[in-house]
Structure formats: C-alpha cells, structure tokens
Amino acid sequence: MTETLKGLLIGCGFFARNQLHGWSETNGAKIAAVCDLDAERARNYAAEFAIPAWHDTADVLSSGVFDFVDICTTMETHEELVALALRHRVPVIVQKPFAPDIATCRRIVANAAEAGVPVMVHENFRFQKIFRRIREILDSREIGEPTFGRLSWRNAIDVYSNQPYLLKTKRFMIMDVGIHMLDLARFLFGDAGDVSCFTQSVKQGLAGEDAATILLRHDNQVTSIVDVSYASHRFPNPFPQTLGEIEGRRGTIQILEGEVLLIHAGGKQRRETIKDDGRGWTSTPWTQIQDSVPRTQQHFIDTLLHGGGFETSAEDSLKTYALAEAAYRSAETGRVIDAKNL
Ligand SMILES: NC(=O)c1ccc[n+]([C@@H]2O[C@H](COP(=O)([O-])OP(=O)(O)OC[C@H]3O[C@@H](n4cnc5c(N)ncnc54)[C@H](O)[C@@H]3O)[C@@H](O)[C@H]2O)c1
Known part of the structure; x- marks a missing residue:
C-alpha cells in the first residue's frame, strides 16, 4: 500500500486554490490542514476542499502531525516560514520567487542544509x-x-x-x-x-x-x-x-x-x-499553468517517498x-x- 503524506498548506490566497486542486490529484499526499493569518480565508478553503482542519498561525507546524508543508505566501515571508518548518524538521515546498534577494536565498539554503531537511522551490x-x-x-x-x-x-x-x-x-x-x-x-x-x-x-x-x-x-x-x-x-x-x-x-x-x-x-x-x-x-486562460501544478507536486512527493533529488x-x-x-x-x-x- 502506498504511504500517504500529510501536508499543511500555508497561505490561502489567489494561487493556493490551484495548489489545493493539485494536491487533490497527487498520489501519496493529502492536505490535512490549511493556514492563513486571515482566518476567514483559511476557513473558506478548508470548507471548499473538505480539509479537516484550518488554523490562523503557522505555529501549528510544531504539532508533529505534518509530513510536509506547502508555503504559498509571497516571497517576503518565505525565510521565516521555512525556518519554522526546519525547526520542526518538516520538508518544504515553497512558491517562487524564493525570497526578495539572493542573500536571503543563500541563508535559507544554508539553514536547510544544516538542518538536513529537504526544501524544493515550486517552479512549475x-x-x-x-x-x-x-x-x-x-x-x-x-x-x-x-x-x-x-x-x-x-x-x-x-x-x-x-x-x-x-x-x-x-x-x-x-x-x-x-x-x-x-x-x-x-x-x-x-x-x-x-x-x-x-x-x-x-x-x-x-x-x-x-x-x-x-x-x-x-x-x-x-x-x-x-x-x-x-x-x-x-x-x-x-x-x-x-x-x-x-x-x-x-x-x-x-x-x-x-x-x-x-x-x-x-x-x-x-x-x-x-x-x-x-x-x-x-x-x-490559466489552463496551461494550472495543469503543471499537480505535476510539480507529484515530483515533490515522489522524491520524498522514493528518494532522488528535487529538480x-x-x-x-x-x-x-x-x-x-x-x-x-x-x-x-x-x-x-x-x-x-x-
Ligand atoms: N507558480 C506560479 O505559476 C504562480 C502564479 C501566481 C502566483 N505565484 C506565487 O504564489 C505566491 C502567492 O501568491 P498569491 O497571489 O496567492 O498571494 P496572495 O497575497 O493572494 O496570498 C498569500 C496569502 O498568504 C497569507 N499569509 C501571509 N503571511 C502568512 C503567514 N505568516 N502565515 C500564514 N499565512 C500568511 C496572506 O494572508 C494571503 O492570504 C507568490 O509568491 C506568487 O509569486 C506563483
């Protein structure tokens, strides 16, 4: 039987809708909770996609129930949110652009390497x-x-x-x-x-x-x-x-x-x-972009489950x-x- 990894999606804004559809088609993964600082956004996406839990803080990553986190916020929040995931040893897929400047990207990469936690950029x-x-x-x-x-x-x-x-x-x-x-x-x-x-x-x-x-x-x-x-x-x-x-x-x-x-x-x-x-x-007109999202997510999950490197x-x-x-x-x-x- 294939293992199913449980994910937390952070950031219930415009593009997250595509990612939630994508996760519903990804083998070996399911979103167990969504989170947004704006509680109403989190609650709405939880209801729309029949997700069992929603939260208004990413601190829920400390609960130990998540096998991965999908960060779908804008770039200025990525360093802090990836750091939180690394502290709790939760593998990350994070939206592009990676961060606002190259020094921040380098810090994130160094921190992930030190923690030994896999991080992939959602480059669809x-x-x-x-x-x-x-x-x-x-x-x-x-x-x-x-x-x-x-x-x-x-x-x-x-x-x-x-x-x-x-x-x-x-x-x-x-x-x-x-x-x-x-x-x-x-x-x-x-x-x-x-x-x-x-x-x-x-x-x-x-x-x-x-x-x-x-x-x-x-x-x-x-x-x-x-x-x-x-x-x-x-x-x-x-x-x-x-x-x-x-x-x-x-x-x-x-x-x-x-x-x-x-x-x-x-x-x-x-x-x-x-x-x-x-x-x-x-x-x-979004079809071509949307269509690439589950393929990106499947690559992330397949790599977590079966090894190899993220592209x-x-x-x-x-x-x-x-x-x-x-x-x-x-x-x-x-x-x-x-x-x-x-
Ligand atoms: N790959 C693609 O094809 C594609 C297309 C569009 C957007 N994007 C990227 O997706 C990312 C998100 O874009 P968007 O348009 O959905 O943004 P958005 O502003 O619509 O949504 C971001 C959400 O994150 C929430 N948020 C911010 N900080 C948070 C935190 N600390 N904890 C919890 N929630 C938090 C905000 O409240 C907001 O609801 C951007 O980096 C954008 O470049 C990618």
Whole structure:
C-alpha cells in the first residue's frame, strides 16, 4: 500500500486554490490542514476542499502531525516560514520567487542544509507538458546540439486584479515571470554565466519593471534570449504561453501558439500539438499553468517517498535566482554580469 503524506498548506490566497486542486490529484499526499493569518480565508478553503482542519498561525507546524508543508505566501515571508518548518524538521515546498534577494536565498539554503531537511522551490513552468516534450526531443538528439534559444512571454493579461501586490513590487517582472523563464532556459540549455539585460516600465505608476529582455551565455556556448512583458498588446492574447524557438546543429524546434511544436530536422517537418491533461478544475486562460501544478507536486512527493533529488531543490534554485539577480544588476549598470560571481 502506498504511504500517504500529510501536508499543511500555508497561505490561502489567489494561487493556493490551484495548489489545493493539485494536491487533490497527487498520489501519496493529502492536505490535512490549511493556514492563513486571515482566518476567514483559511476557513473558506478548508470548507471548499473538505480539509479537516484550518488554523490562523503557522505555529501549528510544531504539532508533529505534518509530513510536509506547502508555503504559498509571497516571497517576503518565505525565510521565516521555512525556518519554522526546519525547526520542526518538516520538508518544504515553497512558491517562487524564493525570497526578495539572493542573500536571503543563500541563508535559507544554508539553514536547510544544516538542518538536513529537504526544501524544493515550486517552479512549475518546467513541469508544463510542452517543456517536458521539448526536453525529450532535445535528449533524442533529433535537432542535434542546441546552439540558440529564445523563450518569450509577452502578453497583456490584467495580472493586477488577482495579484494587486505586483503594482508595488520594486523587482516585479523578472521576479514574477522572468524567474520561470530563467529556470526554463536552464532546464533546456543548462547552466549559464554571463547575463545582460534591459528593463522597461511601460505601464504608468508601477513601482518596478513590467518588461525585460535578457541575454544569456550558457556554459555549453548556447546563446539564449529570455524576454518577458505584461505590456504587450498582442491579439489574440497568448497568455499564458511561452513562445519561441530552439536552434540545433541539425534542426529547429519552434514553440508556436496553441501549444504547437513545429520540428524541422533531417529535411522533414512535423507538427506536434501538446494537449494538457484535461483536468476538471482548470479554466481558460490559466489552463496551461494550472495543469503543471499537480505535476510539480507529484515530483515533490515522489522524491520524498522514493528518494532522488528535487529538480528544483532550494540549492539548485540558487542558480536560477543568481541569473535573475545578475539581470537586475546588468540593467542597473549597463554591464554584462557574471551570475557565477555575484
Ligand atoms: N507558480 C506560479 O505559476 C504562480 C502564479 C501566481 C502566483 N505565484 C506565487 O504564489 C505566491 C502567492 O501568491 P498569491 O497571489 O496567492 O498571494 P496572495 O497575497 O493572494 O496570498 C498569500 C496569502 O498568504 C497569507 N499569509 C501571509 N503571511 C502568512 C503567514 N505568516 N502565515 C500564514 N499565512 C500568511 C496572506 O494572508 C494571503 O492570504 C507568490 O509568491 C506568487 O509569486 C506563483
């Protein structure tokens, strides 16, 4: 019989709804309690998802009944909440962005290593089906060794209604979506060092940037461009698709709208349409993002139950975070920044 791990979800806000749906589909795990400083939010999600208990403080982690904790609060609370979990030796999955700055990320990683407690960052974009398929194609060597990639997220969704805190976030676009794209760039092309970046604040009145163009030099000499914008008025709006292309020594993969891959190799061309898993609770336009959540959570639980490493462990996520940090420093100084020597 498979063991079922009991989890506490902390932070019953906007994105937690997707995570609670996701947990209900994850084998080997169930959420035993939810928690929010706002008791009403905790109570409402407990009722909606038939969760047996709710709390208004994360101190409930000391009870000893939890096998893992899912932290779905915004980044400025992550250090304190992860520290609480580490004190009680409870494995953690924590939402991106990991923390507000790289020094805090490094402290969290060092504390987790000292405590010997596993910590994973909830980095769901690489768990989108389309990127798992692209990884398979790259591994098959069909297009040969990659030489160039472009990953592009440009749309005009009103992100501010669901996440009003983004209006006041000083490090906005690179931290909110750029970090997903930088993780994808590492997933597809490997680690990178040199980073250059320009940022823009297109919408009036924002505290931070809403567009960024980042150029990366990967260790294997792949050049990649990551560009992100919430101020791009394309029609139809491609949200939440990441589009772009990958060039290899023998072929190309284009990532087109409609979750279509156009693969050209060996003088032949074919299209693959990557369908989401058709979960009952997902809704347009969020489907592709929502669909990746249970796959991320399953990876976390499978690793806890059966061993192996998290793809996006806290330690690994430092490398992604360093690229984001380097992008900000490049935008500020106009220089190329080596993310491996920050
Ligand atoms: N991976 C993705 O695709 C994706 C998409 C959207 C948001 N996110 C991330 O998810 C995180 C949460 O975003 P959101 O929009 O749901 O935020 P939100 O503000 O809607 O919800 C956060 C909740 O956490 C609660 N909270 C804060 N501190 C707490 C504490 N110490 N103890 C208990 N509860 C506490 C707040 O009361 C709030 O209800 C962010 O880091 C965001 O970047 C990820």
